[in-house]
Structure formats: C-alpha cells, structure tokens
Amino acid sequence: MSPKPMVRPGGRSARVQESVHAAVRELVGEVGRDALTVPMVATRAGVTPSTIYRRWGDLQELLSDVAVERLRPETDPADLGSLRADLDAWAEQFVDEMASPPGxxxxxxxxxxxxxxxxxxxxxxxxxEQIDVVLARAVQRGEPVPETELLIDRVVAPIMYRILFRPGRLDAAYARELVTNAVYAQQTEAGARPTRAAAPRRSKKKPDN
Amino acid sequence: MSPKPMVRPGGRSARVQESVHAAVRELVGEVGRDALTVPMVATRAGVTPSTIYRRWGDLQELLSDVAVERLRPETDPADLGSLRADLDAWAEQFVDEMASPPGxxxxxxxxxxxxxxxxxxxxxxxxxEQIDVVLARAVQRGEPVPETELLIDRVVAPIMYRILFRPGRLDAAYARELVTNAVYAQQTEAGARPTRAAAPRRSKKKPDN
DNA sequence: CGCCTAGAAGCAACAAAATCGCATTAAGGT
DNA sequence: ACCTTAATGCGATTTTGTTGCTTCTAGGCG
Known part of the structure; x- marks a missing residue:
C-alpha cells in the first residue's frame, strides 16, 4: 500500500477545483445564489456537470466548500496594545463580517x-485561532487571560446564535458588551466556580493547502 | 380590501398539509432523510408533486417546516421547587433532545x-418560552431571577453553537455548568456591569395555532 | 527520461426531478 | 345558494442528476 497518494492535490484536479470555485463566486455575484445550478457552474468553469456531481455530490456541498474558504480570516487580529482593546476590535470585526447579509x-x-x-x-x-492569537499576545504582555473556551462560549456562541436564530438585534455595542462580560467573568470567577470540565485546547492548525 | 383571508388555513389545504407532513415523518423513518424525494412524499401523501413544489418550493423548506414542528416543546418544564433545580433540569433535557442525532x-x-x-x-x-415559564415560577416564589436574554446568551447559545459547529463535547455536566455560571453571573454582576444594551424583552407569544 | 498505473475528467445516453399551462375543485365570503 | 378565487390535479415539457465507458494526465518507477 502506497502511503501517500490517496488524493491528487496538484495538477489538473487543482485547476478544476479552482476553476469551479471561481465560477461559483462569479455566478453568485451575477445571478444570485438562488438561481445557481450545477450545469450553470459547470459551463462557466469549463467542465462537465458530471465532474462536479462526482467531486462534490451536489450544489450544497460545493457552496459549503466555497463558503468555508471565504470565511477563513485573511489577517491576524490587530494588535492594539491590550487584551481588552484587541478583543473588542476583533469581536466588532467578527460581528461586522458575520452579521452582514453575505456573511x-x-x-x-x-x-x-x-x-x-x-x-x-x-x-x-x-x-x-484568531482568539488564540489575541490571547497569546496578552500572555506575552503579562496580562491575565481567559481561556479560549470561555471566549467561545461567551462571545462567539451568542453572536452566532443570534445570526442563525434571531435575525436582527446584533451590533458592535452588543459585541463589546459580550467581551466586557467575558473579561469580567475571567477576572472574578477564576477559582470561584467549577473549573471548565474537559476543555481540551485547540491546537494550531496547519496553514491548509 | 378584505382584512382576513389571505391564505386558507382550513379545509382541504389543512388536510393536504397534514397529510404531507405525516408522509414526511413516516418516510424519514422508513427510508432515511437522504433518500427522501418530493415525488416520493407526494405519492405517500396522496397528492401530486406539483402541489408540494408550489406550496413549499422544495424539499428543504418542507423538511424545515416538519422539523420546527418536532422541535416544539410538548410540555412545560418540570417544577422542582427552585430556580436552580428547574434550570438544571431544563438545560439537561434541552441538551439531551437537541444534541441527539435526531435532534x-x-x-x-x-x-x-x-x-x-x-x-x-x-x-x-x-x-x-420555556425559560420564561421557569423564570415566572421563580418570581412567584420570590427568588431573584436573571433575564431571559442572559440565559439565552449563556446557556442556550453555547449549547447550540456546539451542536452546530463542534460535534461532540456536549453533555449534561456541561449544561449544568453553563447554568451555574449564568446564575452566578446574575447574582454577582447585577448593577456591576453595563446594563444590557438595547435588549428588548421577548414578549409572550400567543400559544400558536 | 520515458513507461505505467490509477485517479480524475470528458462524453453521451439515460433516469429522475422540477416547472408550467390549463382544467377542475372547493373554501369562505356575500 | 351563489361567486370568487386560492389551491389542487394532470400532463407536457424542460431541466437536472446518474451512470457506464473512454480518454487524459499527474506522479511514481525503472
């Protein structure tokens, strides 16, 4: 059994993938997501529909792939000199990007x-990962930092919940408030509550393909 | 302009809707969600496919309708004598139902x-609504209660976030921990933090159809 | 450097689904 | 009881999804 070439990351496959992804991005902008069809994407990408059906299964999985790529952060969070400022800025940007209609x-x-x-x-x-970057910097500065898990529960989760389940009522002020409460909790609750059960830290991911 | 009959809630339309919903529930159990097709549902429900396409648009919207019905709580949360006990029990049941594969x-x-x-x-x-029931009882007992919004942010949102974004790592102990932290926050943070900005209370919903 | 191999794409026939116009039924108001 | 019209049924048509087979090529090997 050859240990490596289970898939083919390069060459034609890669070109097809990029071409298809590009076609999706273009067409979403031109005709809208609802009007997208697999044959339409295939034509624009210069491939046959069966190629798309075989690689992605259906339009949803293809859109999911494209969406994840666009949700990947392009830069590290800004360094504004303090944990609080960094978290505020990151949370605000997060809300801006995620709560927008395209987001x-x-x-x-x-x-x-x-x-x-x-x-x-x-x-x-x-x-x-973004949160970890902010926290790592704060640790460097000697600031006390909350756990990543706490920030996910207290900041990320409420934002995503609102985005998915409660259209509207979501703005920068709310994001800052969540950060405030999370940081406050980290300052006052440490040791005063049952430690977070089994919260394995998320390790750094490789930079992907 | 007649003020009422924009749609037809009763009679045949209602029977068709119920028949179609029932067909979906049956077939999901028999052949699985992935094998479901609109024509299949139509046949089982005794209607023509075009009826389904016209009323629901596509299979996803139909499944969404059926899913929401099944997610409707059937009973009020149990009354165990204290806010804390009620919240614990409710959160545990919530996790049980929502985190299960069918949930x-x-x-x-x-x-x-x-x-x-x-x-x-x-x-x-x-x-x-479920949370409001628990809180209303606690108020009756004279207990101090957190706001519904706080519990949604601190308990419901983290649970749903994990269900949607992080398969695994979700159990009753985690649910209780979230409740603990939320109640703790309510006890200690009141007045000690910026008041929740512009968090309009969710008004009582009519008991639905 | 040029063969080999196997995974991936192309092609085309086919199967299944979704859409649409038109006829028919029946809810709900008058 | 009648009328209006939303909603359904039905069938023709279009579009999408599937499949077997062939062709191409990336990557390994001698």
Missing part, C-alpha cells in the same frame, strides 16, 4: 452542505 | 430550508 449567507451555506460537520468545525477553528 | 438533524433541517429565518426564529422563541 450570514456564507455561514448558512457552510453549515448546509456539510454532512459530517467538517466545514462547520473548520469555521469554529478559525475563530478559535 | 441535530432537526435543527439542521429547520435552519436549512428557511430563507427568511422564520423557522429559526420560532425555534429560538420556543426556548425563550
């Missing part, structure tokens, strides 16, 4: 065509 | 075929 659409798409939860897990990992 | 499937379906977020909002409203 909501990407989130939905990412969750949608994702039988095994891989893509959803990737989204969660992106947020955790 | 996760219903949540996904409910979110999936829901262009305008109506169904998702309904799910959120169900949880808020």
């Amino acid at each position: 909501r659409a990407y989130i939905r798409d990412a969750l949608l065509g994702d039988p095994d939860g891989t893509n959803a897990g990737q989204c969660s990992a992106y947020a955790a | 996760r499937a219903y949540i996904r379906d409910a979110l999936l075929g829901d262009p305008d977020g109506t169904n998702a909002g309904q799910c959120s409203a169900y949880a808020a």
Whole structure:
C-alpha cells in the first residue's frame, strides 16, 4: 500500500477545483445564489456537470466548500496594545463580517452542505485561532487571560446564535458588551466556580493547502 | 380590501398539509432523510408533486417546516421547587433532545430550508418560552431571577453553537455548568456591569395555532 | 527520461426531478 | 345558494442528476 497518494492535490484536479470555485463566486455575484445550478457552474468553469456531481455530490456541498474558504480570516487580529482593546476590535470585526447579509449567507451555506460537520468545525477553528492569537499576545504582555473556551462560549456562541436564530438585534455595542462580560467573568470567577470540565485546547492548525 | 383571508388555513389545504407532513415523518423513518424525494412524499401523501413544489418550493423548506414542528416543546418544564433545580433540569433535557442525532438533524433541517429565518426564529422563541415559564415560577416564589436574554446568551447559545459547529463535547455536566455560571453571573454582576444594551424583552407569544 | 498505473475528467445516453399551462375543485365570503 | 378565487390535479415539457465507458494526465518507477 502506497502511503501517500490517496488524493491528487496538484495538477489538473487543482485547476478544476479552482476553476469551479471561481465560477461559483462569479455566478453568485451575477445571478444570485438562488438561481445557481450545477450545469450553470459547470459551463462557466469549463467542465462537465458530471465532474462536479462526482467531486462534490451536489450544489450544497460545493457552496459549503466555497463558503468555508471565504470565511477563513485573511489577517491576524490587530494588535492594539491590550487584551481588552484587541478583543473588542476583533469581536466588532467578527460581528461586522458575520452579521452582514453575505456573511450570514456564507455561514448558512457552510453549515448546509456539510454532512459530517467538517466545514462547520473548520469555521469554529478559525475563530478559535484568531482568539488564540489575541490571547497569546496578552500572555506575552503579562496580562491575565481567559481561556479560549470561555471566549467561545461567551462571545462567539451568542453572536452566532443570534445570526442563525434571531435575525436582527446584533451590533458592535452588543459585541463589546459580550467581551466586557467575558473579561469580567475571567477576572472574578477564576477559582470561584467549577473549573471548565474537559476543555481540551485547540491546537494550531496547519496553514491548509 | 378584505382584512382576513389571505391564505386558507382550513379545509382541504389543512388536510393536504397534514397529510404531507405525516408522509414526511413516516418516510424519514422508513427510508432515511437522504433518500427522501418530493415525488416520493407526494405519492405517500396522496397528492401530486406539483402541489408540494408550489406550496413549499422544495424539499428543504418542507423538511424545515416538519422539523420546527418536532422541535416544539410538548410540555412545560418540570417544577422542582427552585430556580436552580428547574434550570438544571431544563438545560439537561434541552441538551439531551437537541444534541441527539435526531435532534441535530432537526435543527439542521429547520435552519436549512428557511430563507427568511422564520423557522429559526420560532425555534429560538420556543426556548425563550420555556425559560420564561421557569423564570415566572421563580418570581412567584420570590427568588431573584436573571433575564431571559442572559440565559439565552449563556446557556442556550453555547449549547447550540456546539451542536452546530463542534460535534461532540456536549453533555449534561456541561449544561449544568453553563447554568451555574449564568446564575452566578446574575447574582454577582447585577448593577456591576453595563446594563444590557438595547435588549428588548421577548414578549409572550400567543400559544400558536 | 520515458513507461505505467490509477485517479480524475470528458462524453453521451439515460433516469429522475422540477416547472408550467390549463382544467377542475372547493373554501369562505356575500 | 351563489361567486370568487386560492389551491389542487394532470400532463407536457424542460431541466437536472446518474451512470457506464473512454480518454487524459499527474506522479511514481525503472
């Protein structure tokens, strides 16, 4: 059994994948997501529909792939000199991007065509990585820091819950408030509550393909 | 302009709707969600496929409708004599139901075929109603109670986030921990933090159809 | 450097689904 | 009892999804 070439990351396959992804991005902008069809994407990408059906299964899984790519953060969070400032800024940007109509659409798409939860897990990992960067810097400065898990529960989760389940009522002020409460909790609750049960830290992910 | 009959809630339409919903429930159990098709549902329900396409648009929206119905709580939360006990019990049951494979499937379906977020909002409203029942009882007893919004942010949102984005790592102990932290926050943070900005209370919903 | 192999894409026939116009039924108001 | 019209049924048509087979090519090997 050859240990390596289970898939083919390079060459034609890669070109086809990129071409298809590009076609999806273009067409979403031109005709809208609802009007998208697999044959339409195939034509634009210069491939046959069966190629798409075989690689992605259906339009949802393809859209999910594209959405996850667009949800990947492009830069590290800004360094503003303090944990609080960094978290505030990151949370505000997070809300801006995620709560916008296109952001909501990407989130939905990412969750949608994702039988095994891989893509959803990737989204969660992106947020955790960004938070970890902020926390690592704060540790460098000697600031006390909350756990990543706490921030996910207290900041990320409420934002995503609102995006998915309660359209509206979501703005920068709310994001800051969540950060305030999370940081406050970290300062006052440490040791005063049952320690977070079994919260394995998320390890750094490789930079992906 | 006649003020009422924009739709036809009763009579044949209602029978068709019920028949179709029943067909979906049966077939999901028999052949599985993935094998479901609109024509299949139509045949079982004794209607023509075009009826389903016209009323629901596609299979996803139909599944979303069915899922929301099944996510509706059937009973009020148990009254165990104290806010803390009631919340613990409710949160545990919530996790049990929502984190189970069928529960996760219903949540996904409910979110999936829901262009305008109506169904998702309904799910959120169900949880808020249940929480309100528990809180109202606690008020009757004279206990201090947190706001519904706080419990949604601190208990419901983290649970749903994990269900959707992080398969695994979700159990009754975690649910209790969330309740503990939320109640603790309510006891210690009141007045010690910026008041929750612009968090309009969710008004009592009419008992639905 | 040029064969081999196997995974991936192309092609085309086919099967299944979704859409649409038109006829028919029946809810709900008058 | 009648009328209006939303809703359903039905069938023709279009579009989408599937499948077997062939062709191409990336990557390993001699």
